[in-house]
Amino acid sequence: MLSSKPPRRKVVPANGDDSADKLDQLLLSSAISNNEDLGPFIRKAFTSGKPETLHHHLRHFARSKESEIEEVCKAHYQDFILAVDDLRSLLSDVDSLKSSLSDSNSRLQHVARPLLSSLDAFVETRNVSKNVNLAIDSVRTCVKLMEVCTRANRHLADDNFYMALKCVDAIEREYLDQTASSTLRRMLEKKIPEIRSYIERKVNKEFGDWLVEIRVVSRNLGQLAIGQASAARQREEDLRIKQRQAEEQSRLSVRDCIYALEEEDEDGIIAGGIGEDGGGAAGFDLTSLCRAYHIHQTLGLEDRFKQYYFENRKLQLTSDFQVSSMTPFLESHQTFFAQIAGFFVVEDRVLRAGGGLISKMEVENLWDIAVSKMCSVLEDQFSRMQTANHLLLIKDYVSLLGVTLRRYGYPIDALLDVLSKHRDKYHELLLSDCRKLIAEAVAADKFEQMLMKKEYEYSMNVLSFQIQTSDIIPAFPYVAPFSSTVPDCCRIVRSFIEDSVSFMSYGGQLEFYEVVKKYLDRLLSEVLDEALVKLINTSINGVSQAMQMAANMAVLERACDFFFRHAAQLSGVPLRMVERSRRNFPLRKARDAAEEMLSGLLKAKVDGFMTLIENVNWMGDEAPQSGNEYVNEVIIYLEILVSTAQQILPSQVLKRVLQEVFAHISEKIVGTLVSDSVKRFNVNAITGIEVDIRLLESFADNQASLFSDGDVDVLRASLAGSKQLINLLLSNHPENFLNPVIRERSYNTLDHKKVVIVSEKLRDPSDRLFGTFGSRGARQNPKRKSLDTLIKRLRDVS
């Protein structure tokens, strides 16, 4: 209505008054059109003092509107009347309809009441059904949940932790959200972590028990593994012994060799079989460990468990490193090394079968720690050991440890280096021990030939060192050519060889024969040779003892050949290679000392007899036909000597000694002729000396059966000095000595000065005649003239 009014009032202003009123009316019209508040306009009207104008306009407007209304009412009066009639008619119809509806409603109510009851029952029943279905679903879920819980409980009761964890995971993943019961859900939320913690604690306890148990198992395991390595080594030793026997037999006959080869093959087969059986690792149980690891993986704690495992095993290993100072290492070393060996046998198994619980690098780290510790322990213990046997015991066990762990793939070079480093110390201790033993053996010698009453004595003292002179077993009782020193020292040397080879064997160095030989040389040349030299120089009383020592040295020379062959055999070197490399006799100084001692004593003895040369009649009228007294005594003595010596001395030694003695006799004869004790002599005396020399040469010829062909000349050559001098004096042409060719051929041993001295002493029988018939001027002897010429010329030379 308001919206239609403004156009009409706009018409009224068209009839308008002044411009100011027009403006006000426009504003008012605009305000009315915009439905704005008319208050300000009313107040303005009153404040401006023009209310009458407003009242006028309003009354005029009102009258205008009333006329319009009246016209409209007149125009629509008829329509209104008709409408009222229609409404009245409609009212009647409505009342009729109302009654009809009321009846229908009553009838519907009457008819629908049973249906409504049915519907209510239906709806109620449906709700119940839905609730029951929900309850059934919930119960079914609960039943499944309870089944899983029951299964989990059963697995827990049976300690099947993995399956229990699987059930718990299933409960958490599939049922926790589905569970309608908040009580049940709270219970699950509380129990699930508790179960996991329980399982973790249980498994950790099992793991802890396993750690305790595995320590004991490790020691036994280590001992067993090292024991197996030891048994394998023993089998190798047995095989090697058989091979050596076969090699020795092969030099005797081909048939024996064939037999030995067959035997060797059988041993090979047996050894192989045993090796395969021995290769199987002793059983130990990783079940607890693998289970713990698996459970921790399932719990999502794999890394933590791996770290825990590694750290605790490292602590156990560090604990294993404790070397007790209460117990000597010699007693505790086997436990010490076996514990460590067992530890790494277990770690190797864990590495291979543990499913990644420990990595190869971690095991290698542990092994590096262990090797460093073992090496430092060995260095410390070896540095304090003063007994060779102790080093050998430790070394044997360490090398067995090395063999054992190398089989599991652990590098053992550092351990072998420690053993090699202490090789010198070991051998020094051995040499020191042997020095004491040899000194004792040598001091106990009675310089008597050994008497052996039984064959086993012969075998033990002779055959075992291959110092027999014949392959035929002698009749018993048997008197050996050597004294007790020889087999005693041989046993000591053999022990040294075996101990040296024992240390060098399985020490990582495959070719150790040169080392053993070096130390054996030192033992023989430094220890045994020195001891024997000392014995010879300080303890010999008489020719018989000296002879015994010389005999001993001869036997020891053969024994030394045996020693080097034995060392080679034990070192695995073929004998032909050893025999090809011939070596010097390492006891040469002792042998020379013995022979010098014997020669010296014999010379002293001979000197006693040679003093009888003073009884020679240097101016006798006749030459003695059967030799002078002194030479007969010497020859008697030498005959007795040789008959004794040839029982124990080898012919070569006896020959060398006789050479010395003969040379000495020759020197004594020449010395006597040169000495002041003889003033002059005649041809008869010289002829007598010549007879003496021939007697000695005859004695030498009689010894030919003792020597090989041609050696008699060597013995005769020892008498060359005196023989040449005598020959010169008996020669009709002594001036031939001046001829270099003749001198070199016939008088090469003679000294110019001695020749002059001796020649001047020769007196001719005519000297007395000359003295008697001096005034007659007798004819001079041609030989004398020649001799004078010689003397004059030699004097001129000097």
Place this chain on the structure above:
Amino acid sequence: MAAYKADDDYDYLFKVVLIGDSGVGKSNLLSRFTRNEFSLESKSTIGVEFATRSIRVDDKVVKAQIWDTAGQERYRAITSAYYRGAVGALLVYDVTRHVTFENVERWLKELRDHTDANIVVMLVGNKADLRHLRAVSTEDATTFAERENTFFMETSALESLNVENAFTEVLTQIYHVVSKKALEVGDDPAALPKGQTINIGSRDDVSAVKKSGCCSA
């Protein structure tokens, strides 16, 4: 737990010393017994520390004054003062370190050189919870204790295993020794006035300790 009483309200005051190698756990045994605390930090004791705790033995209040020392050699200067007046000793070794057990003999000799012959000695193998690192068997320790006529227990300060028992046993045995000695002297313990101190060591030593300002933590 012992009934609480004022510090000066006790029937007996016993000085007990803890000895043994460094790192065997002496301080943790002390803290576990007196304050029920265990520290995983392995810091060394400097010089001497002591703490007290009272227990009841045969209806008597026994106050234990427990002295803890460093095991290192550089604190040897305090030896005489440390041992003076001690009536009991816990000789502690670490079951995971064999060398600590080997040194027990030396500690025992030093103890006997500086204390009364009636001193009660308990050999204690600590860290028994580390079963997988054990290096000293129970049998070896038992044999040693029997040979040396000492008591023996294995403990774990970490797990509170046998700590209470070890100290209680030592204090009980000390009480028995004191009672027997008192009987031999002819005194009747029941007739003793309340609060009076009876000690094997010189009374002056205990007074000196009090006057020097030592006090429990």
